[in-house]
Amino acid sequence: MADLSVEFCGVKFQNPTVLASGILGVTASSLKNVVRNGAGGVTTKSIWLKENIGHANPTMFGTDSYFLNAVGLSDAGVKKAQEETFPEYLKDKPAPIIGNIVESTIDGFAELTEAIDKCGPDIIELNLGCPNVEGAHGKPFSCVAGDAAAVVKACRARTKRPLIVKLTPNVSDIASVAVACAEAGADGFCAINTLYGMGIDINMRQPVLKNRSGGLSGPGIKPSAVKAVHDIYKATKLPIIATGGVMNGEDAIEMMMAGGVLVGIGTMVYYRGAEGFAEVVREMEEWCDKEGVKDLKEIIGCAVK
Amino acid sequence: MNVKNHDTRFEAMEISEIVEENSYTKTYVFKYDLGAKPGQFVMLWVPGVDEKPFSVAYCDSGEFWLTICAVGPCSKAIYEMKVGDRVGIRGPFGTEYDIGEGEHLALVSGGYGAAPMYFVAKEALKKGCKVEFLTGARSEDLLLFEERVAGLGDDVTWHCSTDDGSKGFKGYVTQLLSEVMKDVKLDKIFACGPEVMMKAAGEAAGDVPAYLSMEKYMKCGFGVCGQCAIDDTGDLCCKKGPVMAYDYVKGLSEFGKYHRDAQGKKNEY
Ligand SMILES: Cc1cc2nc3c(=O)[nH]c(=O)nc-3n(C[C@H](O)[C@H](O)[C@H](O)COP(=O)(O)OP(=O)(O)OC[C@H]3O[C@@H](n4cnc5c(N)ncnc54)[C@H](O)[C@@H]3O)c2cc1C
Numbered sequence: 134m135a136d137l138s139v140e141f142c143g144v145k146f147q148n149p150t151v152l153a154s155g156i157l158g159v160t161a162s163s164l165k166n167v168v169r170n171g172a173g174g175v176t177t178k179s180i181w182l183k184e185n186i187g188h189a190n191p192t193m194f195g196t197d198s199y200f201l202n203a204v205g206l207s208d209a210g211v212k213k214a215q216e217e218t219f220p221e222y223l224k225d226k227p228a229p230i231i232g233n234i235v236e237s238t239i240d241g242f243a244e245l246t247e248a249i250d251k252c253g254p255d256i257i258e259l260n261l262g263c264p265n266v267e268g269a270h271g272k273p274f275s276c277v278a279g280d281a282a283a284v285v286k287a288c289r290a291r292t293k294r295p296l297i298v299k300l301t302p303n304v305s306d307i308a309s310v311a312v313a314c315a316e317a318g319a320d321g322f323c324a325i326n327t328l329y330g331m332g333i334d335i336n337m338r339q340p341v342l343k344n345r346s347g348g349l350s351g352p353g354i355k356p357s358a359v360k361a362v363h364d365i366y367k368a369t370k371l372p373i374i375a376t377g378g379v380m381n382g383e384d385a386i387e388m389m390m391a392g393g394v395l396v397g398i399g400t401m402v403y404y405r406g407a408e409g410f411a412e413v414v415r416e417m418e419e420w421c422d423k424e425g426v427k428d429l430k431e432i433i434g435c436a437v438k
Numbered sequence: 439m440n441v442k443n444h445d446t447r448f449e450a451m452e453i454s455e456i457v458e459e460n461s462y463t464k465t466y467v468f469k470y471d472l473g474a475k476p477g478q479f480v481m482l483w484v485p486g487v488d489e490k491p492f493s494v495a496y497c498d499s500g501e502f503w504l505t506i507c508a509v510g511p512c513s514k515a516i517y518e519m520k521v522g523d524r525v526g527i528r529g530p531f532g533t534e535y536d537i538g539e540g541e542h543l544a545l546v547s548g549g550y551g552a553a554p555m556y557f558v559a560k561e562a563l564k565k566g567c568k569v570e571f572l573t574g575a576r577s578e579d580l581l582l583f584e585e586r587v588a589g590l591g592d593d594v595t596w597h598c599s600t601d602d603g604s605k606g607f608k609g610y611v612t613q614l615l616s617e618v619m620k621d622v623k624l625d626k627i628f629a630c631g632p633e634v635m636m637k638a639a640g641e642a643a644g645d646v647p648a649y650l651s652m653e654k655y656m657k658c659g660f661g662v663c664g665q666c667a668i669d670d671t672g673d674l675c676c677k678k679g680p681v682m683a684y685d686y687v688k689g690l691s692e693f694g695k696y697h698r699d700a701q702g703k704k705n706e707y
């Protein structure tokens with residue numbers, strides 16, 4: 134049987150599947166339950182310095198082929214992470230945990246990095262998907278290479294832990310944003326965050342989501358994710374949590390061939406439940422056994438020229 | 439998931455009828471074939487306002503009912519709606535009460551919990567069950583569904599309690615349950631209402647298997663957001679529940695102690 138364990142930024146994962154941020158990630162109990170169901174690691178829902186209310190409902194819906202959400206990054210603030218989520222998760226820690234953080238200013242990101250560092254995550258993930266309130270155009274940090282790099286630089290100074298950047302696909306050249314982050318000191322990436330999307334309820338004659346527009350995830354976005362991971366891998370050679378539209382073991386293998394070391398999985402939970410993690414892992418094993426792959430290192434980035 | 443083809447888009451539904459139950463509670467009738475089982479809930483969207491979970495108070499192939507208390511922005515917006523207005527519905531979601539053939543059941547409710555228990559009673563009658571219908575409220579004017587339950591015939595017995603003694607047993611509905619249990623041998627107890635009440639019901643049940651309809655903050659209702667994950671198991675209230683066995687629930691570290699808000703912060707009961 135193939136050994137599915139991988140190492141990412143010096144952290145060992147029993148298998149490459151990692152729960153993506155924002156799905157089942159509110160409490161330590163929930164994160165532990167996802168590991169019990171087979172995930173190799175977990176990511177917290179995005180954590181803010183202070184409480185953030187998020188959007189009213191409807192915040193999400195799905196169809197056979199895609200999922201749309203606008204939760205609005207609701208969170209209780211870093212105090213809950215410090216007092217509850219991390220201490221409880223790290224007690225009998227079942228698998229590596231990635232602390233995903235978000236802020237709307239560079240100083241906020243730096244302060245939060247220091248606060249999360251003290252919580253003891255294995256890896257810190259910067260969600261640069263939030264608009265930069267101090268920026269010239271109020272665009273999300275990860276849409277502007279210079280803004281993204283400035284955040285990475287400020288956060289890099291506050292932690293020695295592996296620091297990775299979660300990138301948005303909503304840019305014309307994701308590789309150039311990744312290169313700027315790498316130069317500023319990022320150790321790796323998580324890609325992709327959701328694509329822009331909107332859905333209109335024709336009977337109500339208005340958008341379904343309370344926030345009107347939202348983020349697209351699920352089966353339909355996999356090709357965009359494969360391309361983004363491929364481009365980032367090619368440009369930086371840094372480790373990537375390849376995320377977006379992974380529904381089964383074969384999708385996960387495909388993401389690794391594009392350059393993913395780990396495979397982020399979120400919306401799969403909608404279709405297969407948390408139990409789906411063990412199934413995805415089993416499907417990966419089956420594929421490896423069929424193809425005679427003994428170590429996943431053999432396939433990481435193998436399709437990138 | 440109880441969702442056909444993984445589609446959780448809303449179905450636009452017109453309110454066909456509105457029944458006033460008390461000073462802040464109304465029952466809304468929708469003439470659609472929802473296919474819900476007793477204990478399940480739907481997510482109801484008021485366009486432009488919000489979307490919240492509500493238990494199904496009755497359902498057959500021609501219609502279903504929701505009984506809603508006006509307590510905050512969304513439920514108050516529903517309270518102002520008129521016959522013919524449209525809302526969005528998705529579901530049904532969650533688990534159901536397991537009703538066996540010919541069982542003797544006690545349905546214990548507080549607040550709007552009486553409404554979904556009416557649906558349980560209707561289904562239980564189809565299976566030849568005998569039903570003790572127990573409901574409690576602060577005072578007489580807040581008791582729900584008495585006439586409807588009275589109309590269910592001899593196999594359903596109505597018992598009520600009020601905190602102030604204005605009607606029925608003076609005290610809690612769980613004390614009333616203990617009284618009723620002195621006279622009848624029950625096969626199962628189903629409870630729906632405030633968590634602290636359900637905890638007392640579970641304790642009063644003794645050896646009789648009890649099932650509770652648990653309520654936690656639900657954002658999506660279909661197992662994605664993780665907002666209703668319960669401590670310590672991490673199971674989701676919207677999928678493992680809302681109806682769960684007391685034997686499971688009593689072992690939960692948060693049971694009877696706290697629930698979480700929309701941001702995941704703990705609120706003590
Ligand atoms: C499975 C389930 C079944 C329910 N069935 C009924 C029912 O049949 N009839 C009825 O009147 N109410 C029912 N509720 C409660 C109902 O969802 C809340 O009363 C409603 O969401 C209040 O929203 P609001 O905007 O009017 O008030 P708010 O001011 O927003 O909230 C008032 C209180 O309602 C609770 N609440 C608010 N939002 C939610 C949410 N998304 N999920 C869970 N609780 C929430 C909180 O405890 C809050 O303190 C049910 C809840 C759940 C989880």
Ligand SMILES: Cc1cc2nc3c(=O)[nH]c(=O)nc-3n(C[C@H](O)[C@H](O)[C@H](O)COP(=O)(O)O)c2cc1C
Pocket residue numbers: 153154155156178179193200202204206233260262299325326327349350351352354376377378379397398399400401662663
């Ligand atoms: C309901 C939902 C909530 C999300 N919340 C966050 C979040 O808080 N922070 C974040 O970095 N990404 C968030 N995402 C994005 C996912 O982590 C992931 O990048 C994206 O959904 C693509 O992967 P998937 O197709 O496997 O879901 C969220 C996605 C969904 C569906």
